[in-house]
Amino acid sequence: MPTIRTDLPAVVLDSRDHGESDKIITLFCKDIGKLTAIAKGAHRSKKRFVNKLELFSFLSVTCSKSAQAGLGLITDGVLLNSFMTLRSSVSRYQAASVIREFTLLATSEQSPENDLFALLLWALHSLDRGESCSSTTAIFLIKFFDSIGYRPDFSCCQSCGLRYQNKNPAVFSNQAGGLICPRCMAAGTFSGRRLSPGTIRVISAIQNQSITKLQRLKLSGTILDDLLDNAYRYGRHLFQREIISWRFFWDSSTNPSPQSR
Numbered sequence: 001m002p003t004i005r006t007d008l009p010a011v012v013l014d015s016r017d018h019g020e021s022d023k024i025i026t027l028f029c030k031d032i033g034k035l036t037a038i039a040k041g042a043h044r045s046k047k048r049f050v051n052k053l054e055l056f057s058f059l060s061v062t063c064s065k066s067a068q069a070g071l072g073l074i075t076d077g078v079l080l081n082s083f084m085t086l087r088s089s090v091s092r093y094q095a096a097s098v099i100r101e102f103t104l105l106a107t108s109e110q111s112p113e114n115d116l117f118a119l120l121l122w123a124l125h126s127l128d129r130g131e132s133c134s135s136t137t138a139i140f141l142i143k144f145f146d147s148i149g150y151r152p153d154f155s156c157c158q159s160c161g162l163r164y165q166n167k168n169p170a171v172f173s174n175q176a177g178g179l180i181c182p183r184c185m186a187a188g189t190f191s192g193r194r195l196s197p198g199t200i201r202v203i204s205a206i207q208n209q210s211i212t213k214l215q216r217l218k219l220s221g222t223i224l225d226d227l228l229d230n231a232y233r234y235g236r237h238l239f240q241r242e243i244i245s246w247r248f249f250w251d252s253s254t255n256p257s258p259q260s261r
Contacts, residue, residue, distance in 0.1 A: 007060055007061070007062055008029050008030045008031055008032065008060065008061075009029070009030045009058065009059070009060055009080065009117075010027040010028060010029040010030070010035070010058075010059060010060070010061045011027065011028045011056065011057070011058050011117075011120060011121070011124070012025060012026070012027060012053055012054065012055055012056060012057045012059070013026045013027065013028050013034070013055075013100055013103060013104055014026035014055070014100075014104065015053055015054065015055055017043075018038060020043070021040075021041050021042070021043045021044050022038055022039060022040050022041065022042060022043070023038070023039045023042040023043070023049075023053060024036065024037070024038050024039075024071070025037055025038070025039055025053055025074060026104070027061060027063075028103060028107065028113075028117060028120065029061070029117075030114060030117050031112055031114065032110055032112060033107055033108070033109070033110050033111040033112045033113050034104075034107040034108060034109050034110070034111070035063065035065070035072055035109065035110060036070075036071055036072065036109065037063050037065065037071055037072030037073060037074045038071050038072070038073060038074065039053055039074040040073065040074075048075075048076055048077070049074075049077065051079065051082065052077045052078075052079045053074075053077070054082065054087065055087070055100070056083045056086050056087070056096055056100070056124060057079060057081070057082055057083065058079075058080045058081040058082075058083065058121065058124070059077045059078055059079050059080050060077065060078045060080060061074055061076070061077045062074070062075050062076040062077065063075065081124075081125075081128070083096075083124050083125075083127075083128045084128075085127070085128045085129075085130070086124065086127055086128060091133050092127045092128075092133055094133070094245065094248050094249040095127055095133035095134070095136065095137045095249055096123075096124065096127055097245040097248075097249065098137055098243065098245045098246060098249045099120065099123050099124070099137065099140055100245075101243055101244065101245045102140075102141065102144055102235060102243070103116065103120055103144075105235075105239045105241075106144070106148045106239075113147065113148075115147040116144070116147045116148065118211060119140060119143050119144060119147055119211060120140075122140075122211045122214065123136055123137075123139075123140040126215065131215065132219070133249075134219070134224055134228060135217070135218070135219040135220070135224060137228065137249070138219055138224060138227040138228050138231060139206055139214050139217060139219070141227075141228075141231035141232075141235065142203055142206045142207060142227065142231060143206065143207070143211065143214070145231075145234065145235075145238075146207060150177065150238055151207065152172065152177050152178050152203075152234065153177060153178035153179070154172075154178060154179055154200050154203055154204050154207075155178075155179075155204075156178075156179070157170075157178075157179055157180055157181035157184055158173065158176035158177065158178040158179060158180060159176065159180055159181070159184035159187075159189065159190065160181060160183070160184055162181050162183075164179055164181075164200070166197055166200065166201060167197055168197060169194055169195065169196055169197060170182075170194075170195060170200065171185050171190070171192035171193065171194050171195070172192050172193050172195050172230055172234075173190045173191065173192035174192065174233060174234050174237035174238075175190060175191070175192075175237070176190055176192075177234075179195075179200070180192055193229075193230060193233065195226060195230065196222075196223070196226065198223050199223050199226040199227060199230075202217075202219065202223055202227065203227065203230075205217070228250070232246055232250075
């Protein structure tokens with residue numbers, strides 16, 4: 001049967017034991033997308049897989065997959081970056097877990113998402129080198145919705161089309177996927193969360209910025225909290241399920257240590 005073989009970069013999104021010696025690994029691969037595969041003898045490996053298949057690891061993986069089989073077979077891997085900081089810092093692990101959960105929810109098997117792959121690597125590198133957990137997560141989520149085709153519209157009212165005047169507060173509606181003006185809100189058709197002009201300007205700026213320049217943005221205070229809360233609520237609406245990792249991340253974000261915020 002035809003096989004898929006890749007030596008392309010991949011990030012480990014999930015790892016679970018299978019039997020006494022094997023592991024089932026969920027990878028997010030460049031040019032391929034999400035790929036679930038088995039690593040035979042991973043627990044016993046002293047060379048091929050040692051310290052390579054940990055959560056968040058970035059590696060070049062060799063994998064074969066029958067076109068008709070459910071699981072691929074990982075035969076080897078070269079570790080490119082272990083992102084060790086993400087597993088040694090509670091706050092960074094929690095932020096990376098939110099990023100991981102959103103990525104898992106948005107991706108399907110063997111559906112290439114190279115923009116999202118680049119964004120994921122940007123976020124993991126940022127967290128690993130000590131950038132703000134809250135700011136990195138907020139920026140990731142705003143760009144994330146864009147990359148999966150659900151970019152919120154902050155340019156005009158999604159009901160009547162009235163252009164947004166950037167000096168006025170407005171309401172963001174998850175249902176509409178964008179802003180709703182006060183007149184349409186008063187009609188009672190939509191519900192939503194009030195956002196300040198400053199928050200709306202920052203979201204729009206992030207949406208229109210390339211990932212190579214994202215680190216220049218310094219987010220803090222009420223605007224950062226608003227960005228995170230709005231992104232969480234929008235994501236929960238899109239996926240129609242709770243974001244399990246969010247509660248632990250949000251607790252550490254609202255009561256941060258000096259290094260984690």
